[in-house]
Structures are given as C-alpha cells and as structure tokens.
Amino acid sequence: MTEIDAYLTAHEHKTLLRFITCGSVDDGKSTLIGRLLYESQLIFDDQLVALAQDSKKFGTQGDELDFALLVDGLSAEREQGITIDVAYRFFSTDRRKFIVADTPGHEQYTRNMVTGASTAELAVMLVDARTGVITQTRRHSYLVSLLGITRIVLAVNKLDLVDYSQQTFDQISADYCTYATQIGLPEIVCIPISALRGDNIVEQSTNMPWYRGPTLMEHLETVSVGDSGHDAPFRLPVQWVNRPNPDFRGVSGTIVSGKVKAGDSVVALPSNVITQVSRVLTADGDLTEATAAQAVTVVLADDIDVGRGTVLSSVDNPAQLADQFEASIIWMHEDPLHTGRQYMLKLGPVTAHLTISAPKYKLNVNTLEHLAARTLTLNEIGVCTVTTDHPIPFDPYAINRDMGGFIIIDRLTNATVGAGLLHFGLRRATNVHWQEVDVTPAARSALKGHQPCVVWLTGLSGAGKSTIANQVERRLRDRGAHSFLLDGDNLRHGLNHDLGFSEADRIENIRRVGEVARLMADAGLIVLVSLISPFRAERQLARELIGDDRFCEVFVDVPIAVAEARDVKGLYAKARSGQLPNFTGVDSPYEAPENPRVHIDTTTTAAADAANLIIERLTTMGVFVDPRSSS
Amino acid sequence: MPTLTNLQRLEAESIHILREAVAESERPVMMYSAGKDSSVMLHLAEKAFHPSTPPFPLLHVDTTWKFRAMYEFRDKVVADNKMHLLVHQNPDCVAQGINPFEHGSAMHTDMWKTEGLKQALNKWGFDAAIGGARRDEEKSRAKERIFSMRSAQHRWDPRQQRPELWQNYNLRKSVGESVRVFPLSNWTELDIWQYIHLEKIPIVSLYFAADRPVVERNGMLLMVDDDRLQLQPGEVAQTRKVRFRTLGCYPLSGAVVSEADTLPAIIQEMLSSTSSERQGRLIDFDSSASMEKKKQDGYF
Numbered sequence A: 001m002t003e004i005d006a007y008l009t010a011h012e013h014k015t016l017l018r019f020i021t022c023g024s025v026d027d028g029k030s031t032l033i034g035r036l037l038y039e040s041q042l043i044f045d046d047q048l049v050a051l052a053q054d055s056k057k058f059g060t061q062g063d064e065l066d067f068a069l070l071v072d073g074l075s076a077e078r079e080q081g082i083t084i085d086v087a088y089r090f091f092s093t094d095r096r097k098f099i100v101a102d103t104p105g106h107e108q109y110t111r112n113m114v115t116g117a118s119t120a121e122l123a124v125m126l127v128d129a130r131t132g133v134i135t136q137t138r139r140h141s142y143l144v145s146l147l148g149i150t151r152i153v154l155a156v157n158k159l160d161l162v163d164y165s166q167q168t169f170d171q172i173s174a175d176y177c178t179y180a181t182q183i184g185l186p187e188i189v190c191i192p193i194s195a196l197r198g199d200n201i202v203e204q205s206t207n208m209p210w211y212r213g214p215t216l217m218e219h220l221e222t223v224s225v226g227d228s229g230h231d232a233p234f235r236l237p238v239q240w241v242n243r244p245n246p247d248f249r250g251v252s253g254t255i256v257s258g259k260v261k262a263g264d265s266v267v268a269l270p271s272n273v274i275t276q277v278s279r280v281l282t283a284d285g286d287l288t289e290a291t292a293a294q295a296v297t298v299v300l301a302d303d304i305d306v307g308r309g310t311v312l313s314s315v316d317n318p319a320q321l322a323d324q325f326e327a328s329i330i331w332m333h334e335d336p337l338h339t340g341r342q343y344m345l346k347l348g349p350v351t352a353h354l355t356i357s358a359p360k361y362k363l364n365v366n367t368l369e370h371l372a373a374r375t376l377t378l379n380e381i382g383v384c385t386v387t388t389d390h391p392i393p394f395d396p397y398a399i400n401r402d403m404g405g406f407i408i409i410d411r412l413t414n415a416t417v418g419a420g421l422l423h424f425g426l427r428r429a430t431n432v433h434w435q436e437v438d439v440t441p442a443a444r445s446a447l448k449g450h451q452p453c454v455v456w457l458t459g460l461s462g463a464g465k466s467t468i469a470n471q472v473e474r475r476l477r478d479r480g481a482h483s484f485l486l487d488g489d490n491l492r493h494g495l496n497h498d499l500g501f502s503e504a505d506r507i508e509n510i511r512r513v514g515e516v517a518r519l520m521a522d523a524g525l526i527v528l529v530s531l532i533s534p535f536r537a538e539r540q541l542a543r544e545l546i547g548d549d550r551f552c553e554v555f556v557d558v559p560i561a562v563a564e565a566r567d568v569k570g571l572y573a574k575a576r577s578g579q580l581p582n583f584t585g586v587d588s589p590y591e592a593p594e595n596p597r598v599h600i601d602t603t604t605t606a607a608a609d610a611a612n613l614i615i616e617r618l619t620t621m622g623v624f625v626d627p628r629s630s631s
Numbered sequence B: 001m002p003t004l005t006n007l008q009r010l011e012a013e014s015i016h017i018l019r020e021a022v023a024e025s026e027r028p029v030m031m032y033s034a035g036k037d038s039s040v041m042l043h044l045a046e047k048a049f050h051p052s053t054p055p056f057p058l059l060h061v062d063t064t065w066k067f068r069a070m071y072e073f074r075d076k077v078v079a080d081n082k083m084h085l086l087v088h089q090n091p092d093c094v095a096q097g098i099n100p101f102e103h104g105s106a107m108h109t110d111m112w113k114t115e116g117l118k119q120a121l122n123k124w125g126f127d128a129a130i131g132g133a134r135r136d137e138e139k140s141r142a143k144e145r146i147f148s149m150r151s152a153q154h155r156w157d158p159r160q161q162r163p164e165l166w167q168n169y170n171l172r173k174s175v176g177e178s179v180r181v182f183p184l185s186n187w188t189e190l191d192i193w194q195y196i197h198l199e200k201i202p203i204v205s206l207y208f209a210a211d212r213p214v215v216e217r218n219g220m221l222l223m224v225d226d227d228r229l230q231l232q233p234g235e236v237a238q239t240r241k242v243r244f245r246t247l248g249c250y251p252l253s254g255a256v257v258s259e260a261d262t263l264p265a266i267i268q269e270m271l272s273s274t275s276s277e278r279q280g281r282l283i284d285f286d287s288s289a290s291m292e293k294k295k296q297d298g299y300f
Helices: A003-012 A028-037 A046-060 A075-080 A110-118 A135-146 A168-181 A216-222 A428-432 A439-450 A465-478 A503-522 A537-544 A560-566 A571-576 A605-618 B006-023 B038-050 B068-081 B092-096 B100-124 B141-143 B191-201 B263-271 B290-296
Strands: A015-024 A087-092 A096-102 A121-129 A151-157 A188-192 A236-238 A240-244 A249-253 A265-270 A272-283 A295-300 A311-314 A322-329 A344-349 A350-356 A362-363 A369-371 A380-394 A405-409 A415-427 A451-456 A483-487 A528-529 A551-557 A597-602 B028-031 B056-063 B083-088 B128-130 B147-150 B178-181 B210-218 B218-225 B240-243
Touching: A003 B263, A015 A028, A015 A135, A015 B006, A028 A087, A028 A096, A028 A216, A087 B141, A096 A110, A096 A216, A110 A135, A110 A322, A121 A135, A121 A168, A121 A240, A135 A168, A151 A168, A151 A216, A168 A188, A188 A216, A188 B240, A236 A249, A236 A605, A240 B006, A249 A597, A265 A362, A295 B006, A311 B038, A344 A380, A344 A415, A344 A537, A380 A415, A428 B218, A451 A465, A451 A503, A451 A537, A451 A605, A465 A483, A465 A528, A465 A605, A483 A503, A503 A528, A503 A537, A537 A551, A551 A605, A597 A605, B006 B038, B006 B128, B006 B147, B006 B178, B006 B191, B028 B038, B028 B100, B038 B068, B038 B191, B068 B083, B083 B092, B083 B100, B141 B218, B191 B263, B218 B240
Parallel strands: A015 A096, A015 A121, A121 A151, A151 A188, A451 A528, A451 A551, A483 A528, A551 A597, B028 B056, B028 B128, B056 B083, B128 B178
Antiparallel strands: A087 A096, A236 A311, A240 A249, A249 A295, A265 A272, A265 A311, A272 A295, A322 A380, A322 A415, A344 A350, A344 A405, A350 A380, A362 A369, A362 A380, A405 A415, B147 B178, B210 B218, B210 B240
C-alpha cells in the first residue's frame, strides 16, 4: 500500500467534531482560529501573501501576521474590527475534521452565539489572562449550558502578557469552575495558551513547564464525540414521502436518536397508530440496522397515514404529545415578542401555529436573576407558556435537542424571530378534550334559513365603521336574517374592560372578539364586528379562527387627515396632545388589509351605499342561500 | 455501533438538506455545471430520493465558453441518470458576442453567469436553486447560510440573514422571493475528493493530468480548447501534461502542470499544494472583497 492509500484509508475513518469558540471582543478568538488553521497547514501560500498585505493595511500586530484577518470575512466587519455574524471554519488533522462556529463576542449578538451553539458538541471559552472571568464570559457560559453543550474547554489566553504565570492561570481556572458549577456545567478542561505566540496550541509550550495537561489541539482531537443519541429511544421525524410508483411507498428522514431495524414496532405520532418497519432503505442497499444521524428511507408494514411532520417513535418509549408547553424563548429580532400573536413554530419537519404567553420571567444572563417582563426584546431570554394549534410530538430539549429545539417564524415577514427550547408539556394540554356534541353548527344554521358569517369591519377611528355596521344590520333585519353587532367600543365596557391600548392588549382584545364572533357564528348568526383591529396578523388570526369561507373582511378606508378632521369623539385631539398614548394612526401603526372582500372608500361612498355593497358581497358569498333548500 | 465518520455525517447532512429543499419549495432546481462539485451534488441527490429519481430538473447556466469535454460529459451524465436538463444562455450575451477576451473576465462572468442565472430563474419560475458552493472556498462564503434567501431582484443581504438553529431551516418566502440551497456547505475540497474516490463518482476527464495543448498568458496556462482562443504575437501553443483544479470557462481556467492521472495522485497533489483552490479562477483577483460584492448582486 502506498503512502497516499494509507492516508486515504485514515482519512476515511476520521471523525467530525463541531465546536464553537466564545469570548468577548478582545479575547483573541479570531487569532486563535487563525492560528489553528495555520498550524493545521490549511493556509495556502496565496492566502499568506494576501494575509501579509492585509496585515499591513488593517492589522493590529505591527509587522507580524495578524491571524484574525484570516477569519474576519465580510469587508464591513473588517473595517469595524469586529465579527458581526456566525462564520464556519474548517480544518483537519490526521485524526479528525473540525468545523468551528466562529461566534461574535460583541455584547449585542446573543442571537449569533445561540445559533452557533445549536449545532456544536463542544465549546472553547476564551478568557484574557489579564482580565480573567468577566461578565461576558458568564453570559456565554450560561448560553452554552442553556443550549445543552456539555464539553467545555476554558482556554486562558494571552499568558505571554502575564509572564506565563501559573498563579494567574490557577486563579482564573478556579474562579471559572466555581461559576460553572453554579450553572450546572459539568467538568471543565482548563488550558493555558497564547494564540498569538502558539503556546500550547499544538506543541507543548516550553514557556510553561508547570503545565502538564494536553495542548488545545490534543484535547480537541481526542475528546469523545458523535456517539450520543445511539442509546436513546428511536425517533425519526418524517421529511418526505417517497413514492416513485404505486408499488413503493417509503418515508424519508434523518434518525435523530436511537436505532431501527426491519421488524421493529414503531408508533406514528401524532396519530398514535402502531405498525412495523418492514425495510430500512438507502441507495446503497437495505440496512440491517440504522442509527442516529443516518438519513434513511423506511418502509412500513401497514398503509397508515404518515406524512411530513409525522414522528416515527419507539413503542416502548414514545415521544410525548402536547399542545401547551413550558419553554425557554430566545428572542432574535428587532421587532419584540408580541404575546398572544400567532407565530409559526418549526421543529424539524413539524410545523404548527404558535402563541406565546407573557413571560413568567426573563433572565438577567449576567446575574442569573429572574426579572418580571411583559415581553422579550432582541437578545432577551425568558421562560414562557407556549401553545400550538394542534398537539405535536416532542421530547424535552434537555433529553433530545432535535426533538425539543424549535424556531419561531413571523407569519407576515417570514423572518426567523426567535428560538425555543421545550421543557415539558403542561398538563392542561393533555387533559382538556373536545366534548363531542350532537347538534352541530350546520344543524343550527339550518334552523335560521341563512348561512352564518362574520363581517369584520376594520379601519381607523372615525372611519365610519359603526355607522356602516348599523345600516347593514338594519338591512339584515329587514330580510329576516338573524344578526348581532359586536362593537369594539361597547365591548370595552364589559368583556374587555380590563384591557388597555398597548400592542399586547390590542392583540388580546382581538383574540377575545374573534373567539366570541366564532361562537356566535357557530350558533348560526350573521355577526358584524366593528373594530379598529390595526394589525394584519391579528385579523389573520380571527380569519383562521372563524374560517376563511365565512369571514368577510371589510376595509373601511379613510385618509388619516379626513378622519382627524371629522374627529367625532374628540380622540385625535387628545392623542395629538399626548393624553392618549398608542392611538392608531397617530403614534401606533395601522396595517391596511391587502385583499379585503369589500373595500369602501368613505370619501366617495355614503354609508347607505357602503351597506349595500356589503349586502351584495354577502349575497355572492352565498350567505342568503337557505341551507334547507340546498341540501 | 461505531461512530459515524466525517464523510458519513456530511453525506447524511446533505441528504437532509436536499429533502428539506424539496419538501418546502414549489419549484426546486439543481444547478449543474459539469464540475466535480456538481457531480457530488447529483450523486447525493440520487441517494436522497432513491428509489425515486430526484424530483427536480438540472439547470446549466451556460456561457458557451466551457471546455468541450465538459459539454460532452454533461450530456452523458444527464442521459445516464435519466435527469431532465435545462440549458440557459443569456440571449443578450449571445447577441452581443460577450467573450472573456474582448470584454474582460468581470463583465463576461457578470453577464453570462450572474445575469444569465437571474434570467433562467425568472423564466422557469424556480423558487429554490440548489447550488454546490462550499463555505471553505472563500472568506465571505463562510458566513453564508445553508438556505440563503434572495429578494425578488435576486439580491443577497448579508445583514438580514435568517439564523439557522439545529436542523430547523426556515424556507418560508413571499411571492417573488427565492432561496439558494447549499447542501455542500460544510464540505471541504479534501472531503469532495475523498468522497469521489470512495463512491467512485464519475468526473470530467479534465481533472486528470493528460497531454493538452496550452499557451502561457498572464502567468496562467490556458488550454487551446478551440480556435476562438487566438494566439497573440510571440505566443506558442505547446503540448504539456496538465490538469485543472477548478473548471469554468476555458479562457478563465488556469491549468497546472501535473502528473496526477489517478484520484489518489490528485489528492496527494492537493495535500502538498501551496495555493488555494480558487487561485485558478480569475474572478477573485479584482479585490479582496470581490466575492462578497458579486454575491450581493446575485452571483451564485
């Protein structure tokens, strides 16, 4: 066998370690990564030439090479001298390939660190030997422990600047271990280094004869990895149904924990149907057994209902099902958490609509104090009750990252606005059941001689919503249709008297009105809702609650100047003078509907004509078709 | 049960990404350039959807300036794998005869590839384009997401990237927006070669050393692949044993003198080489931030 064949065989059996480096701006993180790349000889000559040029232009090391410039990718951040996003770097040794998530140390970027930590198995915490453990070290350590990383290296850097003092190193190590124990981090490996000078990176440093432990690279090469999850219960979240022809039907996905073989009984969640695995398939042939992290296609013995988002699970130890949870939420967007708003949850291939309650508390990650909070803003972490619109299969995050870690998506902008860790299902979700009833909404509707429907009038204060709603209701009465008017102002005297005008209260206001309107529609009525309802997301929530086919959104459109000139209730004047905060159109936004069923321009349409337009629209929607004659 | 190896984990991750891309988009397409990364991607796609054929077509944004051997290889691969191939050539470039000699590498690449790609995505209405870019290729790539959103104008905004946590990828998009998908994000050049070797994946012969007609120009060895490469005064075409580390348009792809005519020999050469992979490509030399600028404009 030639040398290269031997090399190839060795490389074929290399394992993979994904780790993150954490530290604050001046701890020398980029220098350390640059050094690791350099030492593993992954810096090519042309890159060295570019580095030498860049070192002169941007460098902070005089005439010496500035390794940090190797890893600071985007030109904007080079100029600012800070890393602004997560970057992934690669290097390999004879034993192992490494993927490093280079996460920024700047105070504002918790988001990026959490992102980098989510796929890492080990964390290197960097501290400057001159400053020791600082606030940011504690913050990063907390995040690492929250994200469930159990392998920690404390790299005390810049030992060259403290005369390679053992006493300094021992003191910092002791300080850190005390803190680590407090937050539940397991055993820590402490290594004294100088990334700039190369001490204890690859070679044992001659400057620190008192240190006898492994060098950083030795430790990274030998620490055990990648075997977690094999002994855990079997979980396969289904990504895709594989159906090339009528004779073959398989389900494809990545096993996130445990193992599976042909003949195993599995339960499909959430349907709770038990079946057997008849084949475990890959393009390289059928497998006798497949384990965690393998991407496979499974053929089931029975033709049961399985699709994207189904989780195949071991029968003895299945995943739990719930629709209400306690969860840690990490907020990652400039637009803060709107409690009560409907977001989208994505947990692997599982998706659901998600609402998040006001935080039980938010965390001061520096002191670990619990603080009262009504919402979460960018980079804040809190514990909340979260509710999904249907039960989803899950395991607690602490037990299974891939079954308990989810992202939160804004349904209008599609931005990823946060991340969450499911801790446990709340009893309420599993114990509250729907009571089946004999008299259905359809049966009640049949008594009325018309279809139920919700006419939702939205628009600025003073647009004329109530005037128009009133006229519509009179016409409905004249036709013998049974209606009810829910007026925003009137409801605030009773049902909603406890709510103010903050964004959170407005969202709750609309949720309640939406629920009441739905109940009335189920009772068979034509419901008129007259409500400013300024946010698209909440009107969308109401639409989904009530059902698109019986929801008629009416945009009562008026320019703000006209509404303000009318100012029937004198509210605009108050708002302008600062007596009424959060007033829609003044200091709180109004998001106009994009595709209302009826759009009324009140500068050109009189209330009576507007009412006629709405009645016409209800007619074309089939509201006045007598259910008794059509069935 | 032994721990999965590096390559096994990379393969599984790529398969997972490909399945997500297909499950969460309306009209996915896989970019195909006939290069080694394309070969690996196609191989992974076949694994991901087996026994189905990959549920998307291949798209070649052609510049008409690729090596002849690449066109032949492309057509054979497509036929052997029963894939559907779409080819797009920017009609403006065809009309104006855009070429690297008269218009320079920057304009040539921008018009044929960047503009051509946008045209093709618009023409067929693809909402997910799967590409073979790797994070180890270039510094600005290191921050690229696996699923990377593009505006309706195909622009990339490095400050508005969606965080990617665990294996939860957010592919939701508004009308007109699209997503670029990079299943090879975490592979290195060495991983690619090792995998080609282990899996016996066919690659175009240009990667292997052979006697080829070349001419030295601007410090690079260019292959005289057809008569569109006109010799300048003083230039002499000579036959040398060369191979290519990266492939693109033949007038922009520098050859290296090499004896490596087997995969192990190529890998050995790569391990002992002292210049990075992209050095053979002219487009990066403009400025150190050039790739980042190109990507913001929509380059793959």
